[in-house]
Amino acid sequence: MGTLLQVKGLKTQFFTQDGVVNAVNGIDFDLNEGETLGIVGESGCGKSVSVLSLMRLIPSPPGRIVGGEAWFQGRDLLKMSEEEIRSVRGNKIAMIFQDPMTSLNPVLTINQQVSEALELHLGMDKRQARKRTIELLEMVRIPDAANRVDDYPHQFSGGMRQRVMIAMGLSCNPQLLIADEPTTALDVTIQAQIIDLVKQLKKEIGMAVIWITHDLGVVAGLADRVNVMYAGYIVESADVKDMYADPRHPYTLGLLGSIPRLDAERKAKLTPIEGLPPDLIDMPPGCPFAPRCRYAIDRCLEENPKLETVARRHSVACWVDVTGGKR
Amino acid sequence: MPENEILLEVKNLKMWFPITQGIIFQRHIGDIKAVDGISFYIRRGETLGLVGESGCGKSTTGRAILQLYRPTAGDVYFEGKNLCKLKGEELRRMRRKMQMIFQDPYASLNPRMTVGDIIGEPLEVHNIMKGKELRERVMELLEIVGLNRYFINRYPHEFSGGQRQRIGVARALAVQPDFIVCDEPISALDVSIQAQIINLLEELQAKFHLTYLFIAHDLSVVRHISDRVAVMYLGKIVELTTRDKLYSDARHPYTQALLSAVPIPDPVVEEKRKRIILVGDVPSPANPPKGCHFHTRCALKIEGTCDVVEPEFKDIGGEHWVACHRVA
Numbered sequence: 090m091g092t093l094l095q096v097k098g099l100k101t102q103f104f105t106q107d108g109v110v111n112a113v114n115g116i117d118f119d120l121n122e123g124e125t126l127g128i129v130g131e132s133g134c135g136k137s138v139s140v141l142s143l144m145r146l147i148p149s150p151p152g153r154i155v156g157g158e159a160w161f162q163g164r165d166l167l168k169m170s171e172e173e174i175r176s177v178r179g180n181k182i183a184m185i186f187q188d189p190m191t192s193l194n195p196v197l198t199i200n201q202q203v204s205e206a207l208e209l210h211l212g213m214d215k216r217q218a219r220k221r222t223i224e225l226l227e228m229v230r231i232p233d234a235a236n237r238v239d240d241y242p243h244q245f246s247g248g249m250r251q252r253v254m255i256a257m258g259l260s261c262n263p264q265l266l267i268a269d270e271p272t273t274a275l276d277v278t279i280q281a282q283i284i285d286l287v288k289q290l291k292k293e294i295g296m297a298v299i300w301i302t303h304d305l306g307v308v309a310g311l312a313d314r315v316n317v318m319y320a321g322y323i324v325e326s327a328d329v330k331d332m333y334a335d336p337r338h339p340y341t342l343g344l345l346g347s348i349p350r351l352d353a354e355r356k357a358k359l360t361p362i363e364g365l366p367p368d369l370i371d372m373p374p375g376c377p378f379a380p381r382c383r384y385a386i387d388r389c390l391e392e393n394p395k396l397e398t399v400a401r402r403h404s405v406a407c408w409v410d411v412t413g414g415k416r
Numbered sequence: 417m418p419e420n421e422i423l424l425e426v427k428n429l430k431m432w433f434p435i436t437q438g439i440i441f442q443r444h445i446g447d448i449k450a451v452d453g454i455s456f457y458i459r460r461g462e463t464l465g466l467v468g469e470s471g472c473g474k475s476t477t478g479r480a481i482l483q484l485y486r487p488t489a490g491d492v493y494f495e496g497k498n499l500c501k502l503k504g505e506e507l508r509r510m511r512r513k514m515q516m517i518f519q520d521p522y523a524s525l526n527p528r529m530t531v532g533d534i535i536g537e538p539l540e541v542h543n544i545m546k547g548k549e550l551r552e553r554v555m556e557l558l559e560i561v562g563l564n565r566y567f568i569n570r571y572p573h574e575f576s577g578g579q580r581q582r583i584g585v586a587r588a589l590a591v592q593p594d595f596i597v598c599d600e601p602i603s604a605l606d607v608s609i610q611a612q613i614i615n616l617l618e619e620l621q622a623k624f625h626l627t628y629l630f631i632a633h634d635l636s637v638v639r640h641i642s643d644r645v646a647v648m649y650l651g652k653i654v655e656l657t658t659r660d661k662l663y664s665d666a667r668h669p670y671t672q673a674l675l676s677a678v679p680i681p682d683p684v685v686e687e688k689r690k691r692i693i694l695v696g697d698v699p700s701p702a703n704p705p706k707g708c709h710f711h712t713r714c715a716l717k718i719e720g721t722c723d724v725v726e727p728e729f730k731d732i733g734g735e736h737w738v739a740c741h742r743v744a
Binding site for chain 1: 469470576578606607608609610611612614615618633634635636637639640641663673674675676677678679680681682683684685686687689691693694697698
């Protein structure tokens, strides 16, 4: 399995009236072909901004990618011209968004919207594109696709709209599908349908997936690897089973302790993470999590730890070894 | 206070919203049957969880109980008094005992009022106290919900989502209610903050002997906080049971599907789990299916029964009620 995407030192900032927002602060990660990477974190941790940076979809101004590289099939996405990146976007790398209600155009039919990418990237004519659109809708299990292809988005339910978004994302056989909280706006039974669908399609097509979510449960059932983000940094990165069986960063531990599990035996008290995430304009000098951290030592308040390997394919950015050993 | 005392009893509650057509003469052409005949009770000091997907009528139920909507039919007994029959001053007096915490802490606090005014308002409205005494009480409430007492002169925009939700909790506590409807109180908050609010609600319940109706769509959270859980689907309660039985002995096919759809944060468990994937979407409450409302998506449907006869909400013993023809 080769490396599909290699991100090095990605740094994105927003220059606002109130000051510089440090949204993504130099992150590194790799993604293999056919792999599913989960990026987990809370609002404002930089998980969406980091993938939007890869797609070069950061609104500028106020945003700017101030540093880093992102190698995809031998080319740096961040250095491409506007025209080059447009040929990648929606073609080799596709993206689906959180809110299927607002990411579809309400005045165009489903056919017009899905066909657009087919005509643009694959040079199909209208008739071919329509035929392929119907196939794609069937692939994402939209019943009666041949008739519903001329419907407008408002005639579809939330779950079906997200299926249309997925169909659109898959239309050009991408190598990488980026899904930014695609099920957050959906009900849990519909979420299960969508996750099931993406898993099956991944098997059929063999694409890699980056799945962004705040839900540790969703990631557990879906991802091969997980990156946990906090305040614009990746604080822990591991294979999915190691992440849950042997979490090493206090923030990951905190997240796991603060969610009730459906299969928990009895009513145990939750352990919340006290305090609030830091202000991204005025970041503390040391580890961004230190003010909320139960394990924090003096060093944490002064020096920000780098992501370092602690076990096989498992790296953590923390001065303290939470397992009790000395580092 | 006697144990097992029933504080609130809901009998065959219906809340329909009319659909009208026409501009000057509005003809009544149908109803959205948001809540369509539900019955349950809540004991004093208990938390009843009400769970279901969007549009199932769970929030409407909470509001209809508090008479924020006047129910179309049915009765709501609170401490033995039928709230649906009360009006004016009598109802206002009862409202002191019942409060609500809302989902969106950004929308439920008036941005032009200070925290002190927001939390103090119910005390003024009910003529409980004013002036210096009121201010002192508000400061005390701020401390009770884990905020600094000197936040009293600040405005809502100065607070984070979690802190705002604490302000909402303080407002609900101000009049020392017996019963609080918590309508998705943590859905708008980040994961690490959710646990703070859940713990706060649990502490307050123990401290003030509160009774909660906890409405949410997140089954893990509902199961965590509740003593008993009611599952709603399209305006009906399909199953009601204790928190333990809900997970180990769910009987209704919808409850089973809902349980299986909830992701568990453990890859090893997730690998082995079998999902029941429901087909299709929830039908419209303006035109719910005949018979059992769930039959259009149910894998265990009995032809000629489930699509014709509405199942009875049966007591199957051991604090367990189910509305399903398959459950004898």
